[in-house]
Amino acid sequence: MSDESQSGKKSAVPKQVGSELIIPVAAILFSIYYFWTIQSIPWEAQVSALLVGLVLIGLCLVFIGRTLIQKARGEVALGFSQLLNPAAFIPKRLILLALTLGYILIIPFAGFTITTFGFLAAAMLTLSNGKKMGFIIFLSAILSFGGYLLFIAAFKTRFPMGPVESALKGLF
Amino acid sequence: MEFNLGIFLDEFARTFTFWWVILPALFLGLIVGAIPGFSAANTIIILLPLTLAMDPEVGLIFMIALYASSRLGAGIPAILVNIPGTAGAAATPLDGYPMTKQGRGQQALSISFVSSVLGGLLTTIIALLAMPWLSQVAYYLHSVEMIVIMIFGISLIASIAAKDTLKGLIAGFFGLMIGYIGADVVYETPRGTFGFLELYDKVPLIPALVGLFAISEAFSVLEGESILSKRGKEAMQKAGWAEAWEGVRLALSKWWHIIWTSLIGLVIGVVPGAGAAIAAFVAYQQSKTFSKTPELYGTGHLEGLVAPESANNGVTSGTLVPLLVIGVPGGATAAIMAVVLQYHGVTMGPELFENHAHLAYGAFTAMAVTYAIMLLTILPLARYMSKITVVSTVYMCPIIIAFTLVGSFVPRAYVFDMYLALAFGVIGYIARKTGYHVAAILIGVILGPLLENYFLRALRISQGDVMVIFSSTIGNILWVCLVISLLLPWYMDRRRKADRLETN
Numbered sequence: 001m002s003d004e005s006q007s008g009k010k011s012a013v014p015k016q017v018g019s020e021l022i023i024p025v026a027a028i029l030f031s032i033y034y035f036w037t038i039q040s041i042p043w044e045a046q047v048s049a050l051l052v053g054l055v056l057i058g059l060c061l062v063f064i065g066r067t068l069i070q071k072a073r074g075e076v077a078l079g080f081s082q083l084l085n086p087a088a089f090i091p092k093r094l095i096l097l098a099l100t101l102g103y104i105l106i107i108p109f110a111g112f113t114i115t116t117f118g119f120l121a122a123a124m125l126t127l128s129n130g131k132k133m134g135f136i137i138f139l140s141a142i143l144s145f146g147g148y149l150l151f152i153a154a155f156k157t158r159f160p161m162g163p164v165e166s167a168l169k170g171l172f
Numbered sequence: 173m174e175f176n177l178g179i180f181l182d183e184f185a186r187t188f189t190f191w192w193v194i195l196p197a198l199f200l201g202l203i204v205g206a207i208p209g210f211s212a213a214n215t216i217i218i219l220l221p222l223t224l225a226m227d228p229e230v231g232l233i234f235m236i237a238l239y240a241s242s243r244l245g246a247g248i249p250a251i252l253v254n255i256p257g258t259a260g261a262a263a264t265p266l267d268g269y270p271m272t273k274q275g276r277g278q279q280a281l282s283i284s285f286v287s288s289v290l291g292g293l294l295t296t297i298i299a300l301l302a303m304p305w306l307s308q309v310a311y312y313l314h315s316v317e318m319i320v321i322m323i324f325g326i327s328l329i330a331s332i333a334a335k336d337t338l339k340g341l342i343a344g345f346f347g348l349m350i351g352y353i354g355a356d357v358v359y360e361t362p363r364g365t366f367g368f369l370e371l372y373d374k375v376p377l378i379p380a381l382v383g384l385f386a387i388s389e390a391f392s393v394l395e396g397e398s399i400l401s402k403r404g405k406e407a408m409q410k411a412g413w414a415e416a417w418e419g420v421r422l423a424l425s426k427w428w429h430i431i432w433t434s435l436i437g438l439v440i441g442v443v444p445g446a447g448a449a450i451a452a453f454v455a456y457q458q459s460k461t462f463s464k465t466p467e468l469y470g471t472g473h474l475e476g477l478v479a480p481e482s483a484n485n486g487v488t489s490g491t492l493v494p495l496l497v498i499g500v501p502g503g504a505t506a507a508i509m510a511v512v513l514q515y516h517g518v519t520m521g522p523e524l525f526e527n528h529a530h531l532a533y534g535a536f537t538a539m540a541v542t543y544a545i546m547l548l549t550i551l552p553l554a555r556y557m558s559k560i561t562v563v564s565t566v567y568m569c570p571i572i573i574a575f576t577l578v579g580s581f582v583p584r585a586y587v588f589d590m591y592l593a594l595a596f597g598v599i600g601y602i603a604r605k606t607g608y609h610v611a612a613i614l615i616g617v618i619l620g621p622l623l624e625n626y627f628l629r630a631l632r633i634s635q636g637d638v639m640v641i642f643s644s645t646i647g648n649i650l651w652v653c654l655v656i657s658l659l660l661p662w663y664m665d666r667r668r669k670a671d672r673l674e675t676n
Contacts, residue, residue, distance in 0.1 A: 020339075020606040023599075027346040034349060034364040041363070044636060045356040048627040049363065052352065052620075056345035063338050083605045089395045096391065100573055104590045107578070116574050123570035127394060143571065147578075155215075158585045159578060 016079030017067055024060035031057050095126050111162015112152065117144035180300065183530060183537040190233050194542055197237035198549075204238075205245025206257045207579055212242035213505045216512075228516040229531060233538040235512065236492075239505050240542045243448070243488050244288045247481055248553075251280045252560055253572065255386040259377055260448025260484040262614050263456045265385075267469065267476030274472055278555060282419025283474060284481045285550040290427070291434030291482030292489065293543040299438060299489040300536040303497055312646055313443055315629040319641055320650040321443065322623040325450045325615060327457070327658055336607060343603060343612035350375055350613070351620015358628060370588040379580040379589045380617045383596020384603075384610040386576035390569040391601050398564055416555045422474055429475055430482045433459060437483035441490020448484040449618050453611075455483030461661045489539055495520055496532050 031053040038046045070076045084090060103119040120140035151157040204215045216235050223231040246257030251268035271280035353364040354374035365371040433455040440451040459479035460469045469476045495506040510520055524532045580593040600610045634640030
């Protein structure tokens with residue numbers, strides 16, 4: 001979506017490609033770290049990763065070089081709008097990311113049913129700007145309890161267990 | 173082990189009488205296939221108390237029906253919400269999801285189902301007839317030949333990243349390096365693990381799949397009201413039975429494509445360890461290479477959806493061949509089936525055809541009957557399941573995040589795997605936003621450990637001589653095929669351009 005809008009403005013404003021360098025830079029750093037971890041192991045166990053890692057570093061350097069040449073010619077800029085646009089959604093994305101992190105932190109203690117209910121309700125209310133609160137709470141309850149019935153009670157799946165799962169264990 | 177038509181027909185008719193086992197297994201397979209983390213293998217493990225208690229024949233039919241239908245189920249979320257249910261369906265969204273975004277979700281599902289069912293049915297029958305010869309394939313493929321097959325897989329990255337090959341190669345090789353994380357198989361030395369014990373056993377595939385496809389997609393699509401464009405939403409709301417039928421018609425018009433791509437799946441399925449993901453991507457690449465319209469791949473192209481779906485269902489029957497004929501399972505699900513049958517005292521290999529012929533042939537007839545019954549489910553499934561795409565992202569994104577994250581917990585029961593899925597989600601989000609293909613990263617993660625294992629084995633055998641990779645006749649033939657398959661798209665592209673210039 002952002003690509004299309006970017007290309008429309010191509011002639012007036014140079015395309016911001018700074019964010020396209022994140023993956024190549026991360027790949028180079030990871031490869032160097034990986035090489036550091038294999039320096040003391042036998043050659044046979046190094047060779048495959050060395051070949052792949054060196055090719056990866058080479059490819060990344062070519063890409064970074066290409067981007068810098070384009071920048072020198074004034075064809076592109078090194079901004080991060082490609083990653084962050086549309087800016088209006090940045091707060092919602094960050095809140096959703098925080099909620100997701102919270103979901104993973106809490107689920108080992110509170111179990112699947114309660115944590116999923118809380119996460120679904122909070123995330124849906126955030127994304128809907130607080131509208132349809134009653135419906136969202138009802139839907140979150142149905143989905144989390146339905147998930148419990150299907151995955152834990154029926155399929156006996158290894159989901160994180162908590163007070164609800166322990167309390168209902170005798171029933172199902 | 174001679175083929176006996178009488179036994180085959182008798183088995184086929186008899187297997188239909190087990191419809192009461194096949195139907196519930198079929199629907200269970202569709203559900204578990206569609207949920208990332210709930211593969212057929214995991215489900216069969218969970219249901220071991222049930223399958224072990226069954227008569228061996230009933231148990232085998234149940235497992236096979238579940239296995240075959242889960243393959244079809246994995247394509248449903250891949251097409252509708254860009255989240256493959258299993259790695260085998262990772263090539264399906266390349267063209268399936270763009271079709272959905274255009275409001276052609278129903279059509280895409282019908283095409284996928286027809287390709288899967290016909291591809292699966294055809295390869296099951298071929299596997300049954302050609303079992304003695306197909307089983308020999310596994311004998312001829314050693315570490316050197318497998319290295320070439322893996323590099324075949326890596327070459328697919330370039331075909332996926334058609335817009336910017338350099339970015340595609342970076343994504344793919346980055347994935348390979350991630351796939352190399354973990355303790356090496358010979359010396360058990362941890363490499364690139366950041367000190368996490370949970371990564372000693374390599375990067376688990378399900379969290380990678382969940383993060384790269386599901387989490388990153390949920391964070392990407394939340395800026396729209398739904399995953400569909402405005403025009404796509406209108407088209408989807410108007411869609412009726414006619415669209416589902418149109419999908420069936422379109423898929424049937426590509427019957428030849430279904431045949432040859434499903435055969436790719438069958439042959440790759442016979443090779444132990446190769447798997448559905450490689451088959452689907454190889455079929456996609458070959459389909460694009462020989463297509464008259466390769467530029468349409470990735471935009472919602474019919475052939476780009478038919479190829480991976482036919483191929484990954486071709487793998488299903490292929491994995492059973494080495495299991496039944498030589499006792500070597502072709503994949504995880506086949507290995508679990510072997511355990512169940514061994515529990516009942518059934519020995520795999522040539523003896524199986526002497527002592528339990530009805531079980532040996534019955535495995536394939538059960539698969540054929542399952543696919544035949546699945547034919548009846550195509551239209552209703554396509555008609556009603558596609559409606560999920562009109563659900564608002566307000567509800568869709570949190571549901572995807574919660575249920576797929578917890579799905580990444582299931583295989584190993586490590587909370588760490590949920591964090592890992594989130595980390596892959598961040599990588600996937602950056603990749604999507606900046607034009608790096610997440611499927612290329614996933615191919616790398618899948619192939620990395622396989623390539624390394626075969627490379628290490630080849631080096632051990634040759635006492636460290638790297639030239640061992642050119643030491644086998646079959647391997648060298650495969651190298652030539654690889655070079656041809658890499659040069660052919662370039663040559664055909666040039667020829668097409670020359671033809672266009674001439675016509676202009």
